[in-house]
Amino acid sequence: MLSVLSSLFVVGVVRITFESDQLFYIRLQQLMGLFSLLFWYVALIISPLTYIFGKQKLRHLVYARRAIGVSAAYFAILHLCIALWGQLGGPSELVRLPELIQTSLLLGAVATVVLLVMAATSFDAVVRRMTYSRWKLLHRLTYIAFILVVLHMWMIGTHVTYSLAQIIALSALLLLAGLESYRFLMNLDKKWHFIEGKGGAVLLVAVLLAMWFAVIVSIPRSIDNYHSKHHGGAHGE
Numbered sequence: 001m002l003s004v005l006s007s008l009f010v011v012g013v014v015r016i017t018f019e020s021d022q023l024f025y026i027r028l029q030q031l032m033g034l035f036s037l038l039f040w041y042v043a044l045i046i047s048p049l050t051y052i053f054g055k056q057k058l059r060h061l062v063y064a065r066r067a068i069g070v071s072a073a074y075f076a077i078l079h080l081c082i083a084l085w086g087q088l089g090g091p092s093e094l095v096r097l098p099e100l101i102q103t104s105l106l107l108g109a110v111a112t113v114v115l116l117v118m119a120a121t122s123f124d125a126v127v128r129r130m131t132y133s134r135w136k137l138l139h140r141l142t143y144i145a146f147i148l149v150v151l152h153m154w155m156i157g158t159h160v161t162y163s164l165a166q167i168i169a170l171s172a173l174l175l176l177a178g179l180e181s182y183r184f185l186m187n188l189d190k191k192w193h194f195i196e197g198k199g200g201a202v203l204l205v206a207v208l209l210a211m212w213f214a215v216i217v218s219i220p221r222s223i224d225n226y227h228s229k230h231h232g233g234a235h236g237e
């Protein structure tokens with residue numbers, strides 16, 4: 001309910017703020033894309049955080065996780081519709097767009113489909129029918145889709161060319177990667193008992209984190225951002 005009400009509020013505020021329809025649609029779809037990303041990030045980080053703080057302390061967040069995931073899907077749909085029909089002129093215009101933008105939209109579209117499947121299977125009845133282990137397997141797709149959306153955002157996002165946005169994105173991605181690495185190692189250790197004490201765990205997480213850092217900072221070097229390529233970055237940086 002909060003997501004639906006805040007989306008209506010945002011439409012009103014952006015309409016009042018931007019007179020030109022073009023700016024109204026661009027700013028609105030950017031905001032809806034950002035909200036979808038933020039809800040998705042929170043939905044992803046809850047599980048690994050329970051390995052640090054315990055499920056009991058985070059029980060309200062754990063309980064709300066599915067609703068947070070469904071909100072991510074809701075804002076992704078709003079983002080897609082406003083971008084496609086408000087900014088890009090409808091599906092028939094997609095063929096005229098530069099290849100980099102088409103590829104980015106395809107990655108975004110695949111991520112949207114995955115988010116919708118996650119949202120549609122977020123009900124107890126569906127989990128029971130699918131069995132928990134198959135449901136869990138299906139919901140692992142969310143990690144692949146999240147990587148696709150990070151690439152989507154890097155390839156055509158405007159604000160990702162700001163240095164501050166890049167520092168925030170890098171820190172947030174490293175935090176998530178570090179926590180997921182810790183959870184992964186703890187689950188492996190339950191089976192193989194190879195980690196020597198807290199020091200051993202910290203060392204292994206640090207190694208994995210260095211690997212993730214190298215992967216994340218290689219994105220701008222190996223994949224173009226449309227605005228940097230054509231306009232020398234949103235601010236001529």
Ligand code: HEM
Pocket residue numbers: 026030031033034036037076079080083084087105108109110111112115149152153156157158159160
């Ligand atoms: C789960 C799916 C998606 C998420 C979370 C998402 C998120 C985002 C974010 C955060 C940005 C950067 C905005 C900025 O720089 O201010 C962006 C850019 C963009 N997205 Fe998506 N997106 C998704 C799917 C799609 C789809 C399916 C389409 C269209 C068919 C689309 C169209 C666009 C466009 C046109 C931009 C460029 C906006 C600009 O000019 O800065 N996105 N997206």
